[in-house]
Structures are given as C-alpha cells and as structure tokens.
Amino acid sequence: MRVATLLSVALLATFGQVLWAAPPTGQFASFPYCECDPIGAYKLNEHIISKGNGTYCFTVKVDVPANCTSYCCTQADLRKIEFNVNQKCDIPGVVLTATLNGAATAINPNVEIAPQGPTGATIVKITQLGLNLSNADGAEICLTLGTNRGGKGCTTLEDLCVPPAGAPPGVCSAALFSSNTDCCPSSVVNPPPPPPPPAPCFTCINISLNAVNSPVPFSFYPALCKQYADSVVANFTQAAAAAGAIITVPFNLTTCNDDLVSICGAFASEADSQLLAGVAEDLAAQFLDLVTGRFGTCPPYLDGHNVIVSITGDADSRTCLDAIKSLSCSRANVSFPKCICDTKPGATPYAALPFYTTQPGRLKTTTQYCFKFTSIPTVDGACENATIFSKVEFWGNEALRRNIRGFAIKPNGATNYTIISASWGAKGDETVKATPLNWSIDQATGSEICMDIDTSIALDDFCLGPFTNGCYLTIFDPTRKCCPMFAIVDRP
C-alpha cells in the first residue's frame, strides 16, 4: 500500500517532468522529497495574508477527504510544515521567525537542504507545531522572512518559493507532516492578490458665470482664465500636499469659455480626495474670492452676475470631493451722478466696455485713459428709444480740474481722434463732461473717448468712487433723463 501510494505520488509529481528518469539513488525527485501519504486531514487555506515586512500568514484547515479512513485522515497530528523553496535562499545566517496563533513557535523555522531530495532541493521547515485534529482548524501560522547580517536573504514569497509547475512566482507548495512523518498532505497556497488599483477621483474646479440681471454679460477670456487657473492650481496643489493627498493627474486649465473656467485633474483615489474634504468648502470660498473679491467686493463688470465655484469629483457611486460656493454680485450704491436719471445699464442701447486702456497722451506730459463703447439690447422702460449718444460724464476730482487736458474722441468710422475740451459741472458735482457728442447708434458702436490727463496724476486720484483705478461714467441722451452708468476698471 505504502509503495503503491509512493509510486503514484512520484508519478503525479513528475508529471510533465523528466527528472524521474534518472533520480539520484534513494532519493525523491519531487517535493515533499520523502516517502509519505499525501492524503491526510490537514491543509492550508489557499489564500495567504501578507502582513508586510516579509510576514506571511497561513491558515490551517482540518479537511478530511470523503470516505478516507486511514491513519493520516483520522489520527495523525500536525507537527511540521515544509515549503518547497529555492536553493538560493539557503544562505548562512538568515533569520526566519514564525508564530502560531500569535505566539512565537518553540523553535525558529529553518532553511535547509531536503535530505532525500535531488541536488539543490531546499525546504523551509516550521516544526514543533503541536497541532492535532481538535485544535488545528483555523490555526494561524505566520512566517517572517528575514535576512542575515549582510542583508542577504529571500524576503518575498516570489523569491522564496519554487512554484508548482506552470504556476507563477509567489505560489508556494507546502506539505503538512505528522509527527511520525508518515502523513504529508500538501497544499498549494497563492500569494495575496495585489490590492485592486484604486480608482482615481477625477475632479474639476469650475468657475462659472451666470448673467442673471445684466444686459452686458461678462465673458472670461484666455488671459483671465490662465490667471485664475495659475492661482487655483497653486493653492489647490498646495492644499493637497499639505493634506497628504496624492494627485495623479496634475490639475490644469482644461476649459476656458465665456462663462466657464474648468481646472481639472485627478486624485489617486477616493481616499486621497477625501483628505481634502474638510477644506474643500474653504478652498471653494477662496477661489470664489479670487474672482469676486478683486476690490474687496464684486468688481463692477460682475454686477448682475451669479458666480459659482464648484469643486466636484467625477464620482460614479463614489465619494470624491463635492463643494460649492456662489455669490450674486450687484451694483454698489454710489453718490453719482448728481442728477436724477435712469442709471440702469440697458436703459438705453449703449454700454461702456468693462476695461479701459492706456496710451500716450497728446502732450509729452500726459497719458490717455481710453473708454470704449458698444451698443446692446435695451431693457424695457422709458429710455428704451433714447438712441442719441449725447454726452458722457465722468465722476472726477474737481481738485484736479486743471490736470485734464481735454478728451480725444473717435466715433466709429473716424480714422483720427478729435480733441475736445473738458468741461466741469457745477462746483461740488465732481463731474467732468465729454460733450457735445450727438452720436448715432452707428457712430457710438465701437467709439472711443480718452481722457488726456497729466501723467503726474494717478488715475485713482482723478477718478472718484470705490474701485481702485476705476472710473464711473454715465452715457446721457439729449433729454438727460437717461444715463446708464458704468464703472470701468483696468483689465485684471
């Protein structure tokens, strides 16, 4: 019986190999390199748990094959476990340790030559386990692979184990021996599966603009998108680094439309993105402030706009970042103009462009600040048919009345500027006028009015109002009842 079994084991074990053809005398060509019954009561759970640092844990199962009544199935204990390992791992001084159910084994595991194996056959042996049919089931054995003092040794299962024929590195063959070594059921154990690659959290920071109550919708433009993106990317990346969140796709500007700036990238995982969950609202508020807080308050070109900043992960059923902040901008109340007239943008079909430009003045000592005008659809009201662009008045500093050297004006269609003198309103009105203009819609659309101011005077001192380097102006119709007002600032 023993011989028959042995023969079948040898045949099984050498299937596909030719070693059996010329075995070294008295030896066993295949693991477990000895004469023993491969059918028994014990096995190792096929899944290995890797605890890191070269520690691998195996779970013992008592699993008696159906109808098996042999000694190995019904009585044998479990004294030692041997693994089939590479010869190269048999390095002097290597320290292996093992635990059984958390307690160190009585003696350390050892790497040794299989005494009855062919040349080079090597095993790792964990012995004196003291397990039996009543206490073996569920026992956990952990093997820690170490090195010698020189740092040499096999510290991973890939390095250590000789996998069964056809199996990939990391798969190990183990034999579970009884005290009398008559029983040696074997198990094949698989390396722990690599952790599933974490799904990245694609995330966008969107700055969007919704003109809810503005006849002159503001549009983002490439330089502004870039400016916002540079700042957002810097702050967001810095916040991620501070939180220890790994970014796998760097955040950059991905969309720059009239009403949407998207800055997108990806976190390595949901968990990484969640490291920023506590600050996402703050970041959204910061980014909103970047757009709406330029003057400590909404810039005038965002009057009538709702600005929304969202930080949103592309979270199919997962939890990526999700924060949103918004602000509705409305016009600040100012004490200009001094007369009573309809200052609502859109009251008449004219508007000033949001930014002024600067150019050399008419004199060597002057600088021109130029304001451009366009036509827009009117909103319903008493001024809707006020189509004559009669004059423009600016909120100016009377104390500097001598520092404006006139206006250079250019209606649409003119090739040259015309110079007209600046006239001031009544004392205390703080109002300087470019008049008369008497432009039609065609002339006003694309027209330009430049204030020619002594270069020694800062625009911020000349123009009054709450915005740094901003000028208020009103466009009058001949009746003086219609005067849509605009605050013009320098381009951000």
Ligand SMILES: *[C@@H]1O[C@H](CO)[C@@H](O)[C@H](O)[C@H]1NC(C)=O
């Ligand atoms: C691995 O070993 C190092 C050094 O001994 C130790 O600091 C670290 O905590 C260990 N890691 C694990 C997962 O056990």
Ligand SMILES: *[C@@H]1O[C@H](CO)[C@@H](O)[C@H](O)[C@H]1NC(C)=O
């Ligand atoms: C176990 O033995 C029973 C009765 O002899 C038989 O019917 C059954 O097929 C056997 N099972 C196996 C798996 O050999």
Ligand SMILES: *[C@@H]1O[C@H](CO)[C@@H](O)[C@H](O)[C@H]1NC(C)=O
């Ligand atoms: C198994 O071992 C334990 C502890 O050595 C012992 O108490 C128990 O009687 C043994 N059981 C069998 C079935 O041998």
Ligand SMILES: *[C@@H]1O[C@H](CO)[C@@H](O)[C@H](O)[C@H]1NC(C)=O
């Ligand atoms: C955000 O970025 C801007 C420009 O990179 C920087 O000036 C500012 O201090 C940053 N804000 C925070 C809160 O980090």
Ligand SMILES: *[C@@H]1O[C@H](CO)[C@@H](O)[C@H](O)[C@H]1NC(C)=O
């Ligand atoms: C921004 O990132 C996207 C996606 O990674 C990439 O395709 C694109 O080239 C990047 N753009 C810039 C300006 O870096």
Ligand SMILES: *[C@@H]1O[C@H](CO)[C@@H](O)[C@H](O)[C@H]1NC(C)=O
């Ligand atoms: C942000 O903008 C991108 C386009 O760049 C769009 O695909 C995405 O749906 C937007 N996210 C939100 C929350 O609006």
Ligand SMILES: *[C@@H]1O[C@H](CO)[C@@H](O)[C@H](O)[C@H]1NC(C)=O
């Ligand atoms: C501006 O003045 C109007 C009328 O006096 C008032 O209703 C409105 O609330 C004021 N707006 C602000 C922002 O102060």
Ligand SMILES: *[C@@H]1O[C@H](CO)[C@@H](O)[C@H](O)[C@H]1NC(C)=O
């Ligand atoms: C403006 O002109 C249209 C068309 O002539 C007219 O129907 C409308 O009543 C006018 N509006 C005002 C406020 O006079």
Ligand SMILES: *[C@@H]1O[C@H](CO)[C@@H](O)[C@H](O)[C@H]1NC(C)=O
């Ligand atoms: C515009 O100015 C140029 C140069 O000063 C002059 O030659 C030209 O005649 C002017 N054109 C008009 C239409 O005034």
Ligand SMILES: *[C@@H]1O[C@H](CO)[C@@H](O)[C@H](O)[C@H]1NC(C)=O
């Ligand atoms: C304004 O222009 C119109 C047409 O161009 C002209 O008929 C009218 O007399 C002008 N008015 C003044 C006050 O110059």
